[in-house]
Amino acid sequence: MTEAVQNVAQPQIEVENLNLWYGEKQALKDISMHIPKNSVTALIGPSGCGKSTFIRCLNRMNDLIKNCRIEGKISIEGKDIYGTGVDVVDLRKQVGMVFQKPNPFPMSIYDNIAYGPRIHGVTKKGLDGVVEGALRSAAIWDETSDRLKSPALSLSGGQQQRLCIARTLAVKPEIILFDEPCSALDPISTSRIEELIMNLKKDYTIVIVTHNMQQAARISDHTGFFLMGELIEFGQTRQIFQNPKEQSTEDYITGRFG
């Protein structure tokens, strides 16, 4: 099935020779990668290898960091996202992001979801539908439908993270970036999020950074292995895990370091 996806789909995200510096320090070195549509792409590697920095290039969150300099090209659906005339705000509507720590706003469950659509101009009438749709898609509707007005912070950590996913879905992105979404969660919450991510693949393109290699193996179609700011190997998940081409990839996934 993964082969079929790769053959049919145009790459949705194309990264060509991406280099990134924080001041003098180079954090990403000459990264090139094609990420196909409606698939899950996992990025693995030891801490500090640049995988989070990399996905933060895809929605330009690195713009917020001082002294961060980027060279190379990233295109989404053929459009250079660092080109002139690109509206970062529009880009981030198209490319959503879920963070490592569940971070709902200090508002009600309903307002957390409605926050984005409301500012993007969804009318009051339409909001209820958008909120319900997003909560359903994020598989948290059943747990929250009877207490939409309660504070989001009263939910458990795993529920909060699914709420954050719902909040992202409510803006109707095409691509969703997950930056280690389960690292703060217990195993049961983690498996629920994994299940959710696999379901979301139908409608979204997903890029997930993870520390957990079993997770990458379970849920992704493609895997990229990062080491010291370089993309060592990128390919189909099965191939990376069963038959890695690079020695360092094999060393990492067999647990020899990291």
Add this chain to the structure above:
Amino acid sequence: MGLNARTSEKIAFTLLRLATLMVAGFVLVILAYIVYNGYSVISIEFLTEMPRRMMTQGGIYPAIVGTLTLILGSMAVALPMGIMAAIYLNEYAGDTRITWIIEMAINNLAGTPSVVFGLFGLAMFVKYFGFGPSILSASLTLSLLILPVIIRSSQEALITVPKEYRESSLALGISKWQTIRHVVLPAAIPGIITGSILSIGRVAGETAPILLTGAAYYLPRLPDSIYSQFMALPYHLFVLATAGTNIAKTRPLQYGTALVLLMIVLGLNLIAVLIRRHYRQKLKI
């Protein structure tokens, strides 16, 4: 032979506790002293009537109204201006030389003696802008006085808003300004209110700036516009205690005035604390 660790620990602890108790003690003594000496003159008449017979009789109504007006007026100017400046400095201004100069200016403004503000207000608002000695001139002068306090506390409050709130809002395709308005500012409000609490006390208590910009020695009627002169509690107190027609005879009135001033400040602080708590609870679970 030096002290052993336990003895020095004990001494340090005792000294620290003593210092704390002394601070609390002073506050209580001042409060008790003023209440004890002033409560006998407090009456409906004292609070709601004009002073009579060169302030030796009657009430302090116009001074109460004057002080409340000054608080309202200076807050109306300084609060929005201070919050906007804090937002600009924290969220937008780069790390440039101009920003540094602005920050330095705010620090110096905070350390300027209040009588200098008074002189500035006299030259700027009373004379140059031609507002005359008035509520307007005095309110503007006082608002300059509290501006650095409000800017600083608003900046502190903005800094403590978690970075995650900003990031997750921006990641939803929300612009920076919308993020500040809908997420950052609401989370910063309790801290901003704390700053304004401190300012209320200063506005209510300052004498030198208003003396030079519009406070009247004796004016037994209410101001009829923002261009009128006015009476205010701290200046009234000063007048009764130093330049009144009969200082000894008005002693109870002096304590009564001090008590009313104190109660107004404490009352407004209490209201501000309640507002702050309301917002804090809204932000929490």
